[in-house]
Amino acid sequence: MGSMKKFVAEFIGTMVLVTLGCGVAVATGCEGNDGIVATALAFGLVIVAMAYSIGNVSGCHINPAVSTAMLILKKISVSEFCGYVISQILGATVGSLIVGLFFGNFKSLGGNAVQDAITCNYTTPQVVALLVEMVLTFVFVLAIVGVTSKPEFGSVAGIVIGLALVLVHLLGIRLTGTSVNPARSLGPAIIQAINGETTSLTQVWIFIVGPIVGGSLAAGVYSYISSEDK
Helix, strand or coil: CHHHHHHHHHHHHHHHHHHHHHHHHHHHCCCHHHHHHHHHHHHHHHHHHHHCCCHHHHCCCCCHHHHHHHHHCCCCCHHHHHHHHHHHHHHHHHHHHHHHHHHCCCCCCCCCCCCHHHHCCCCCHHHHHHHHHHHHHHHHHHHHHHHCCCHHHHHHHHHHHHHHHHHHHHHHCCCCCCCCCHHHHHHHHHHHHHCCCCHHHHHCCHHHHHHHHHHHHHHHHHHHHHCCCC
16 A cells, blocks of 8 residues: 555656646747746756655655666665556656646647757767766756755755756756656657657657666766765
């Protein structure tokens, strides 16, 4: 029963993340500096809100890359990891449906795709986008595992994590739309593809592989630098 409550919390948290974060992205179109800042703040503020509401239940991963890092660090079991990821993907998919219902458009849901800043400057844009997602996720997840490693940081952990997400979005939106979260990318891609817009789905592997690798590297690096010398 305890695990089921964690899975429900992860479902709700990811649904809210996609509904509000992607919802603001759609509302602003990420146009101009104002749109970028608003979208970045939306994703960060959702993390803050969810961290202090469901964090005490599930840890508020709401991101398979974070769950992967926690699995590597042995903070969760394999069975919990599977339940978390399934719940996160389902939550993101439902969140995408809500965004579509709000705006009456299921083909534009704030999904991720390689942006012009990359495609216009590189002959291998998908490789560059993959690197972007790896680096941004590494930074984001490293902040998470660091600030959640000690109980004394508990009171500020949600704020630190939220600000870290704002930071990576400010750089990444013009490059990949900023995923750093496979569920957040997969949910919109699925719904958009069902409705005939397949660009996000054909590129979604970038936003699955990049964040998972980046999150795994963050867990490995943190484990190394925080271990005591013998």
